[in-house]
Amino acid sequence: MVQRGYHRPRPPSPHAIKLNLILIFAFFFLVFIFYTRQWHLLDDQRKQQPFSDEHSQTDRMPDAELWDAPPSYGLRSCVKPTSRYKAATGWDHYMTVRSNGGLNQMRTGIADMVAVARIMNATLVIPQLDKRSFWHDSSTFSDIFDELHFIETLQEDVKIVKELPQELANVPRARKHFTSWASTSYYEDMTQLWKEYQVIHVAKSDSRLANNDLPLDIQRLRCRALYHALRFSPPIESFGKVLSMHDADTAEAGGAA
Numbered sequence: 001m002v003q004r005g006y007h008r009p010r011p012p013s014p015h016a017i018k019l020n021l022i023l024i025f026a027f028f029f030l031v032f033i034f035y036t037r038q039w040h041l042l043d044d045q046r047k048q049q050p051f052s053d054e055h056s057q058t059d060r061m062p063d064a065e066l067w068d069a070p071p072s073y074g075l076r077s078c079v080k081p082t083s084r085y086k087a088a089t090g091w092d093h094y095m096t097v098r099s100n101g102g103l104n105q106m107r108t109g110i111a112d113m114v115a116v117a118r119i120m121n122a123t124l125v126i127p128q129l130d131k132r133s134f135w136h137d138s139s140t141f142s143d144i145f146d147e148l149h150f151i152e153t154l155q156e157d158v159k160i161v162k163e164l165p166q167e168l169a170n171v172p173r174a175r176k177h178f179t180s181w182a183s184t185s186y187y188e189d190m191t192q193l194w195k196e197y198q199v200i201h202v203a204k205s206d207s208r209l210a211n212n213d214l215p216l217d218i219q220r221l222r223c224r225a226l227y228h229a230l231r232f233s234p235p236i237e238s239f240g241k242v243l244s245m246h247d248a249d250t251a252e253a254g255g256a257a
């Protein structure tokens, strides 16, 4: 049997303490060097990424570049329908809409209504713009937006007409305040109304469709409506161009001075 030796711990010599301290110090020094290097690498990476120092970029940006289209940073628009998407056929159910709110709210509301008309298999009548709540303006849809472009851009998605057909002008309409942030299934249920009515009048267009959990093709339709179909009318577009050119000229003149 081997007897285990019993060693009394010897008090460490001052020399050993010094050596230990040096080792500990060297260890921390290495850790420090390692982290500093990592930090610099990260910092370099961040500088290469586009969103990081936008401000300093703007500061250095020459005026000419400022008026160019912004870089896309690799982001792509998601307006194309999926392969499952079917072109719209015409429906003899009609949906009339009164948009409410300011211009921006009306734009998103109109895009929602395009999607709702698609879900409900309805033909959409060009929406009426708000003239009462705080948009104190008598402009019609075609004063603000390029109506023909709107109809044509969305022709594969929803049939859109300028006016309700004459023979339907006086038929009783279902007048609906659709629930805010409703889902697709809500509108699918609402198609029950077609059993009794040929025309549904939507009294408000704002926030009538949920932002999440909608089928991909419905979200993309919204994007198409908002970013492709809803273009300002030619007079507003050209006025906008004049304004931005004026600003660009002023900026250039200012830059040269």
Ligand SMILES: *[C@@H]1O[C@H](CO)[C@@H](O)[C@H](O)[C@H]1NC(C)=O
Pocket (backbone or CB within 6 Å): 119, 120, 121, 187, 188, 191
């Ligand atoms: C809309 O029409 C299509 C094609 O006829 C049909 O498959 C779909 O169920 C209809 N949608 C609703 C909500 O009724």
